[in-house]
Amino acid sequence: MTPGGRPLAFEPDAALDAAVVTFWRHGYEAAGMAELTQAMNISRPALYRAFGDKAQLFRAALDRYIALNMGYVEDALEKPTSREVAEAFLTGNAKAVTTPGRPPGCLSVQAMVTDEADAFSQLAENRRVIQTRLADRFRRGIQEGDLPSDEDAEELARFMITLTTGFAIRATDGESQDALLALARRSLAIFSAPNSNSPRTEGMTHD
Amino acid sequence: MTPGGRPLAFEPDAALDAAVVTFWRHGYEAAGMAELTQAMNISRPALYRAFGDKAQLFRAALDRYIALNMGYVEDALEKPTSREVAEAFLTGNAKAVTTPGRPPGCLSVQAMVTDEADAFSQLAENRRVIQTRLADRFRRGIQEGDLPSDEDAEELARFMITLTTGFAIRATDGESQDALLALARRSLAIFSAPNSNSPRTEGMTHD
DNA sequence: CTAGTTACGTACCGATCGATACGAAACCTG
């Protein structure tokens, strides 16, 4: 059984890595099959046999991208305090989107601009999972007392995601890692000021 | 002289508005000529006669988009204090990227994800102009004393642009206007905390 | 009217898109 047949002439993981880079650089639609096959150094039919169609290839590439390039999320979530979680999340992202030798920005953001419902929903789901885990972590922080009791965990998570999304686009626009790290650091000011649920004691915001 | 000839059968500005919406929704490359001509309700040759090629049409659409949908930038820059400038800029953007009846997000961000060097450089230039004007305004704020003397005007401007870029993507992801407005308000916490140039930035959590 | 000018849109261009048919080649089993 399992007679074997002709063996593969390429390393699937290595080819997938090349696909990751291509999608990372160009997004989903702008990454053509011609460029993908050239980057992966395999023929077009070989790509379809190994990975299915373009949407399935993207799915596989996204999974590998997350596994290889978004480890900072897990690391951040394990930090002892909410502030350290936020700091690790933001600085980890700032570094990930400006890593020398890799495309600037974030595959998940580059490919968000697409009509393809498949790719879009996968990316939105990935974002939502991270945002939920951050919110859960901040909720724990409220319970443990390292965040004010009237803090809005969802809003804080939304703030984090919004910042990292911005980091990704800024990186593709050529922003330096140092500049993004400085922004990450200063963004933590949100932990040192009254939140939106606090009563308007200090006359800081006047709508 | 100038005998006239056959008159135009469509309103150029109305057609351009339709092009704006199409680029806004899909970005530069994903907006096909077929969809553009259908949205603009003119034939393909009519489009090329009136606007040149796709790149020129995009340029015209971008100019019109800026004129009609980015007025909040000018409004913000005229505010009396740096903090009010920032608040108006952020809230104005939050509203602009979630205006009912218009596509969510920002044309300038949607179209940033593209290989087309023409479109990309135009958008990058637009961003750079706004960022520079913000930085200039914040520099004035430092001179006038409404910002600390050790504040980094460039960094503050970078922070603003990064946030609004994030707002735009979050909007396309379905975030509500209220949620973005809350983020805009809370982002102003950066004005109430020591900046990165102050000695000993770390370890100042309130506890 | 005729001549000149400009815009009209059908029909089409070559190039590229994602995706495949198909015969040859490389492996295993017996």
Place this chain on the structure above:
DNA sequence: CAGGTTTCGTATCGATCGGTACGTAACTAG
């Protein structure tokens, strides 16, 4: 070896891409 299985890549598919040639229609000037 023969028979079965799997991958190989050339050559090609129809659809769509951005862009245009060209004959016709609508206007003005004389």
